[in-house]
Amino acid sequence: MGGWIPWIGKKLLRGTLLLLGVSVVTFTLMTCSPLDPVQANVGQAALGSMSGEQLDRLEAHWGKNTPPVQRYLSWLSDFVRGDMGISLRYRQPVRQVMGQRLANSLWLLAAAWVLSGLLGGALGVIAGACRGRLPDRLIRGICLALSSTPGFWLGLLLVLIFGVWLRVLPVGFSAPIGAESAGITLLQRLRHGILPAAALSLTGAADIALHTREKMADVMESYFIRFALARGASIPAAVLRHGLRNVALPGLTLQFACLGELLGGSVLVEQVFSYPGMGQAAVAAGLGSDLPLLMAITVVSAALVFGGNLTADVLCGLVDPRIRRGGILP
Amino acid sequence: MEVLLEIQNLSVSFTQYERGLRRRTVWGIRDLSLTIRPGEIVAAVGASGSGKSLLAHGILGLLPYNSHMAGEIRWLGEPLTPRRLKTLRGREIALVPQGVTYLDPLMKVGPQIRHGWRDAAARVRSRDALGRYGLGPETEGRYPFELSGGMARRVLLAAAVFSPPKLVIADEPTPGLDARAAARMMGHFRELAQGGAGVLFITHDLELALTVADRVAVLYGGETVEEAQAEDFAAERLRHPYTKALWRALPGNGFLPLDGTQPPPAGGWTGCRFAPRCPHCRPECKKEEVIPYRPWAGGRVRCLNPEGGEEP
Numbered sequence: 156m157g158g159w160i161p162w163i164g165k166k167l168l169r170g171t172l173l174l175l176g177v178s179v180v181t182f183t184l185m186t187c188s189p190l191d192p193v194q195a196n197v198g199q200a201a202l203g204s205m206s207g208e209q210l211d212r213l214e215a216h217w218g219k220n221t222p223p224v225q226r227y228l229s230w231l232s233d234f235v236r237g238d239m240g241i242s243l244r245y246r247q248p249v250r251q252v253m254g255q256r257l258a259n260s261l262w263l264l265a266a267a268w269v270l271s272g273l274l275g276g277a278l279g280v281i282a283g284a285c286r287g288r289l290p291d292r293l294i295r296g297i298c299l300a301l302s303s304t305p306g307f308w309l310g311l312l313l314v315l316i317f318g319v320w321l322r323v324l325p326v327g328f329s330a331p332i333g334a335e336s337a338g339i340t341l342l343q344r345l346r347h348g349i350l351p352a353a354a355l356s357l358t359g360a361a362d363i364a365l366h367t368r369e370k371m372a373d374v375m376e377s378y379f380i381r382f383a384l385a386r387g388a389s390i391p392a393a394v395l396r397h398g399l400r401n402v403a404l405p406g407l408t409l410q411f412a413c414l415g416e417l418l419g420g421s422v423l424v425e426q427v428f429s430y431p432g433m434g435q436a437a438v439a440a441g442l443g444s445d446l447p448l449l450m451a452i453t454v455v456s457a458a459l460v461f462g463g464n465l466t467a468d469v470l471c472g473l474v475d476p477r478i479r480r481g482g483i484l485p
Numbered sequence: 486m487e488v489l490l491e492i493q494n495l496s497v498s499f500t501q502y503e504r505g506l507r508r509r510t511v512w513g514i515r516d517l518s519l520t521i522r523p524g525e526i527v528a529a530v531g532a533s534g535s536g537k538s539l540l541a542h543g544i545l546g547l548l549p550y551n552s553h554m555a556g557e558i559r560w561l562g563e564p565l566t567p568r569r570l571k572t573l574r575g576r577e578i579a580l581v582p583q584g585v586t587y588l589d590p591l592m593k594v595g596p597q598i599r600h601g602w603r604d605a606a607a608r609v610r611s612r613d614a615l616g617r618y619g620l621g622p623e624t625e626g627r628y629p630f631e632l633s634g635g636m637a638r639r640v641l642l643a644a645a646v647f648s649p650p651k652l653v654i655a656d657e658p659t660p661g662l663d664a665r666a667a668a669r670m671m672g673h674f675r676e677l678a679q680g681g682a683g684v685l686f687i688t689h690d691l692e693l694a695l696t697v698a699d700r701v702a703v704l705y706g707g708e709t710v711e712e713a714q715a716e717d718f719a720a721e722r723l724r725h726p727y728t729k730a731l732w733r734a735l736p737g738n739g740f741l742p743l744d745g746t747q748p749p750p751a752g753g754w755t756g757c758r759f760a761p762r763c764p765h766c767r768p769e770c771k772k773e774e775v776i777p778y779r780p781w782a783g784g785r786v787r788c789l790n791p792e793g794g795e796e797p
Contacts, residue, residue: 287550382587385545386600386644387575396601397589404591476591476628 159472166468170461177457178234181450182227190444192217195243217243230450240447244439249451252436257455259329260425260432263348264417267355271417272410274356275363280402282364283371284394294364301361306420310354310427317350324350327429351428355420359413366409367402374401404475411467415460488562489652489683490521490544495556497539497548499750511750513539513552514707518778518785521652521683526674528686528694530731531704532747537687540704541656544685545580546570575600579650583657585637588629595625598644614643618673635666642673653677653684659693671697691718691731703728706748706758709778712785724786727759757788765790 193213194202205213218226233240239249282294301309318326325331329347330339374380375398383393422434429435433452440449472478497514514536521527531537542548544558546567558565560573570578588597598611612622618639624632632640638658645653655674659667674684675697688694694701695715703711703725711725723729730743745762748754756771757763763770770776770789778787 378582378587379589381547382580382582383589383600384547385574385580385582387571388600392601397592400591401589477630480628480631 271359279367414463528698
């Protein structure tokens, strides 16, 4: 097991470089765009009624005339110390905004992640085991349709069906409109989370099912399944004994790797449901040229995706005997 | 003597789709006949593409879904129906496959040999099976990637004898083994035959087959072209020109290569498959619809003018 520590070290180093790169790219793009931090902060109307002196002081406060490299470095040195700056739009520390948004999104993402993994995995295994036959064609058809459906459109459809026609679920937000935040029950939060979670997990599940189906079909064509059948195992028995085991490893990798797609999907889905999560904040920050918030969201999302992939690699190493006992690290 | 497995006029064909929806039937095996008795080792020898692996999968009922099998297979005198086959596979009929890829890479050897059995008696049986091939009980805790090539073959043998089989089908069990390990494998097959099992040894290696087989069936282009006793080879009492060419191509017998290549599986053919390479080919060899596979000089041959005997 001597290889583990340098291996993890190398991965973490790569992750750090990745986050640095992501922040540089985001910063550069935002700097190149015609944004005005002062306008983003105080708004167009207030800007007109300000005196020149006030404007100069605000511009100096937001560092409008500081060179970009210096601004980036000062952002970076604050960021690594845990100070993410102040959101121009929400006029609160970015950390506070992120804390709230992430807490809201986390449940949504976790629910969608677990649901899509379970549903997609199960459908994929069934389709792969019955490859070429009716269940396979049915599952594949549905999944292809679902995965080619944009998440936000699916969200709109769900709102239309369950929120407008059937009126069984709320059309948006994370809590009833006008309710006091102290009085919101868990049940209300759950009811508000169902549709966004469904929209997110359905598209995710379709992709996972299609990938798992391919893996499962490969496993079913493998020599060891053929040998199991030659030794008298029925197809279900061979699937349970050898199929699941062999599809679990790529499944694990896939499940963690899809975190990125889930985050991406949440941006649009949260927008549709006006769900006050990180995705919606990302849209608001992007449209409102809120540089500090956007930087924080981008870096944290990238860290989440990187963390997901790293977890997958570590788990695979622990589960796969060829890595665990053979010492061949991925 | 009673017959364990009797294959009569077995054909395996595949439906292929060509451009668009045009369908084409391709024959992998045509008109193959073979019998195996208890205690006997029969070698099926042929180059790759001669249909020998299809033969193993056909007997086991594990052909791909786009294939079609015709002809008759009888087990102990009764037709081998799919339903009957289900109860025999892994119990009375055992497969010894090529190598380690036939083991689940993520499962330890012990549970793979026991394939689902978990009781104490099964544990004893799997240890005995491994011990029979010189593998200690610690082998049960290993994963396939921790086995050497030779050990993997012995594990596969142990899996085959976990439930004492009446018929062992060995599908190319030796590639990648050195001569000594291959000879040891042959010894194990001989042992199984002495224990009363019938062994079908499928191989491309005629020399190796002759060290152990009682009878040899030669496959060419999806057909059986000759069935000979093992001693017929050394005595040069061979009937079909292809068999003779195979024999003469061996390093000890002249090392003479045969020009040309075996024809690929086709949509059907008329006449002798070997005709383009045959030194004695006559016009009628290409005209006859199906060259009959007939008894000849103590064996069988698919040839219009075989040598070494008179019309019976």
